[in-house]
Amino acid sequence: MNQPNSSATQNQQVLDALARCIAACEMCATACLHEDDIKMMVPCIRLDRDCADICRLTHAFIARGSDHAQHVLKECIEICQKCADECGQHQHEHCQQCAEACRACVEACKAYQK
Incomplete structure (x- = not known):
């Protein structure tokens, strides 16, 4: 009986991290x-948009229990990491907040994969 609850908690954690990342990137x-x-700022803007889009897709796939969620999750991790790296290079507060949200999303997605 513990499995469904821990699974639901894990789902909620990754869904929350994805939602925060979407908002930060936008x-x-x-x-x-x-x-x-x-x-x-063009490379940053492009990655922000790509990251928000892949996070939206990943969020939807996980929320609906798609058989393809794990595949999309791998792409999400890759793009979020690239976005975190790009935003982390800029001193603007919004870029630093985005980099932090992206890094947290990467960690939540990796934990969900396990």
Whole structure:
């Protein structure tokens, strides 16, 4: 009887991390558009958008119990890590918050894979 509860808790933890990552990436991309040197922020904006999209897809697959969730999860981990690395290079508060959310998402997704 403990298995369903621990599984439900694990599902909720990864779903929460994915949702936080989506929000952080969307906010970061929007804030980057208002920076003085937008050209320098293009790689960050692109990764923010990619990361938010893969997190949305992963969230949906996990929430519905898709047989393909594990495959999508691998891509999510890869893109979130790249986004964390990119955002972590910038000193803007929104980038640092995004990098933190992405790193937390990577950890939650890896824990969910096990």
